Amino acid sequence: MAWFKREKKGIVTSTREKKEAPDGIWNKCPSCKKPLHYAEQVENNYVCHYCNHHLRVGSKEYFSILFDENGFIELFENIRSGDPLSFQDTKKYTDRLQENYLKTGLNDAIRAAHGKIEEQDIVVACMDFDFIGGSMGSVVGEKIARSIDYSIKHKIPFLMISKSGGARMMEAAFSLMQMAKTSAKLALLSKAKIPYISLLTDPTTGGVTASYAMLGDINISEPGALIGFAGPRVIKETIKKDLPKGFQTAEFVLEHGFLDFIVDRRHLKNRLSTFLKMMKN
């Protein structure tokens, strides 16, 4: 019956002879499930070359995609979170922070840098989803505020790359006020007539959408990104109906008039550069 017959019993390859792929060299595209090689991912700007799914990446990857020769000066690097409320849920907030410092090697859910895109100066603040869900607390607010100050002082355009589940609950009202703080600073940037580009990446929700992410001179996004104020689960529970297909995707948000365009990550640098040139000339 069997078309395949095993002739030797057991596994005969000795452990020494086995070739193991180091972790992270291969991983699966979360959309089409096909295996992706790391080197290919880097080359393709972390876009799946089978289905064009844009993989979720962090500040390190965006900086390498955007800045000329990956050269940049990191700004306000060492700001870390306080614990003003001595917050404790199932875990102490301070312990949670420690874990995330170790896990991600980051100081919080955002990094800011000054570099060049096709020889044009730009300040970029980019959020990291791996750090407590990219949540916005005092550090995120402070770094954005200082980046904007830096932009105004040096008259350099500002690019904000958002990727966040929303405000950080462990800093409660302090997190909420970061919405006010960043929006107020953006009003000053706007008054100084310095271009502000907001790139909303997968996912951008909650208090981040309801503050700096939606306030760009241009708001742009990547294909398929989830963008919304309330999360899909909350909306579903509220209206007690299934949500339409494609609800809260970048394409949906573009269609309803809140984005200027959606750009494939492989063309991101080029499109940004064109826009920056247009603003200058």
Added chain:
Amino acid sequence: MNTSFDFEKPVADLQLQIEKVKQVAEKTKLDMTATIQELETKLELTKAEVYSNLSGWHQVQISRHPERPYTLQYIEMICDDFIEMHGDRTVKDDKAIVGGFGTLNGQTVMFIGHQKGLNTKMRQYRNFGMANPEGYRKALRLMKLAEKFNKPVVTLIDTPGAYPGLEAEERGQGEAIARNLLEMSVLQVPILCFVVGEGASGGALGIGIGDRVYMLEHTWYSVISPESCSSILWRSWDFKEKAADCLKLTAEDMYKNKLIDGIITEPLGGAHHDPAAMAETIKAKIIADLKKLRKLNIDQLVTERIEKFCAMGVVTE
């Protein structure tokens, strides 16, 4: 008092007891003045004790008391004249945010506030005080109108949150709130904000950027409601009391953390025990503050407003 909370039981018990003694006195024609007086003194002491030891969750409960005054009721009590204005000029008129010009003490002020309903039907009509994007856009339209005619703005905040609905997303709930934050931070007239009930997250902040932000004594203001916080962080609705403590959402904590500018004392037991007195207190505050703020140069006022919000947050370096 029709509705009382568990923690108010000692007060309710004493009130019941006094009522009974009074009835007996009337029936039997006996002089029970001394007993009644003794009980009333005890009642005052008990009240003072109960209302001075309130937990975060107790404050949340009082802030949601169905008999608490809402925005339009306050406006009616505060203003001599009021003209309500409707619509965002784009989509529709949101019923969860109301606003218009009112006069008090001889000056015109733009009032804007969340509005909840007084009965089941009206609560639905007002969408439980949860505004859609057009509500925030109506608020902004009215603020711009006030700016144009150089009238100060007063906002009354009382919302369980911005409405998380399908159409709200289609019409850009996030953008509507964000735009208000930006515009309010540079509005060229004085702004006073009062949290008069619930101050839930972006829905509250969307009309909450002011030169002075106050909370009434028995209100709460935070990034999320204690119930939702409990369901997210503890994955159960059962930790709402604990979440309310953790969030430090009471007026006292918010003031201690320098996230608001002051606390407005309520009548003993809460604003619903004496709405007129509450309105009078708010009115006096508005008049006193506007007198001070009107004297300042507007550029200086706006700069100070921005600096105040930019100083919020705790980081280490």
